[in-house]
Amino acid sequence: MMNVFDDFARRGLVHSFTEGLPEVLANQKVTAYIGFDPTSDSLQVGNLLALMGLARLQRFGHTPIALVGGGTGLIGDPSGKTQERQLQSKELIAANVEAIKAQLTRFLDFEVRSNPARLINNADWLTTIPLMDFLRDVGKHFTVNYMIAKDSVQTRLERQEGISYTEFSYMLLQAYDFLQLFDRYGCILQAGGSDQWGNITAGVELIRRVRGMRAYGLVYPLVTGADGVKLGKTEQGTIWLDPKRTSPYRFYQFWLNQADADVICYLGYFTWLSYEEIAELEQAVRERPEQREAQRRLAREVTRLVHGEQALADAERASQALFGGSLEGLSVAEIEDVFAEAPSSEVPRIAFEGPGKPLLDLLVEAGLVKSKGEGRRLVAAGGVYVNNVRVEDASQAISTAQLIGGRFLVLRTGKKQYHLVRTLV
């Protein structure tokens, strides 16, 4: 029977680990944790690897702890950051912690008897520990020399802006978290992204010094696409797990558009597909890349996991309508449905009567272009479509006759940017 470490390794999830970890994971059931930053009210695609990591640990019989950084979030982790972070208010952090909790439940089983997942907030201990105690119990065990040697600190020291004492302390707080979880729950493994290596080993070190016990660390690789961009960061912004921030349709499209070079890797990272299935898809990518079977499967699996079966079905149907055929033949109800995900705006029907409403005004109001000048240029370049028909004349007005079912207008710029205009009586 394969153990979770081998599974991680096979999926390319192991970047580095502390000595002895493979043996421990092979021979015993452990409690492990990963920290999540509450800097926003939603997790994002960048957190997915961590979520799946915990979920896999749980499936292999280990006990996962999701630690939400309600305390450390007040400080800000310098790892992977080149600039000092903005501090966020305590109220905001607390609200974010609650929102993130809700998202975690989609991935982890909190009910199972044998090894239920736990959700813990480090504000529980970080906001109450007296400074003197912290300095004596934690600070004493670290030399500044040790802390300065860490990568995350080094990169900041090399820069002009430097690093504040506050962020410099972050490592100790995270080490203290690990110690707390070790004491309270017998947690002996911390996982995280490769940028967390310094913080994680600091925790391992602290436990060894004050408890004389062995703890372990495991970091997964930083996921960047073939284009070198951090996964989940697109030109249009971050891809969130919250459907209110990133619609399931956009979410689905995000995965569908992954590069051939990345998709197989991602199937291993983000889905529960077996190695055999992944191998088959790999072959499919090689032999008939234009079919994009692997991307389709990836999009399906991840969208279902994050948003559920119904949202997946909607996203697929919308994708098919938008990229498959024309809008012709779609009923008003279907249009309403397909574009439920697309940005939309409302315009009084009156505006379209008589001479009609200038197209350029519509484009600007819909936010598809920033100015009429930009709209005019876009039309000249052939990048504007009304009801999926390319616009030739920028100065035209849209009249009631062009409204689909007398109610809708579908604006599009480029290949993918849709916007639905609803008319109001």
Added chain:
RNA sequence: GGGCAGAUACCCAAGUGGCCAAAGGGGGCUGACUGUAAAUCAGCUGGCUGACGCCUUCGGAGGUUCGAAUCCUUCUCUGCCCA
């Protein structure tokens, strides 16, 4: 506290009296080709206008000048050096 250098559009960066809405690069957008890809090629990339043209913009404020991103004064900020 003293000295020096600098602040230009989304980013980097040229421009040091009119030819500057401001070179070049990156990024972005659109098109062609494609697989809703990559690569490549082409166009666009301050606002208003059908167009001539007009308006706003080169850290802030004021000034010199027929005319200022460019010169002067002052303020703010950033970096470097000295104390």
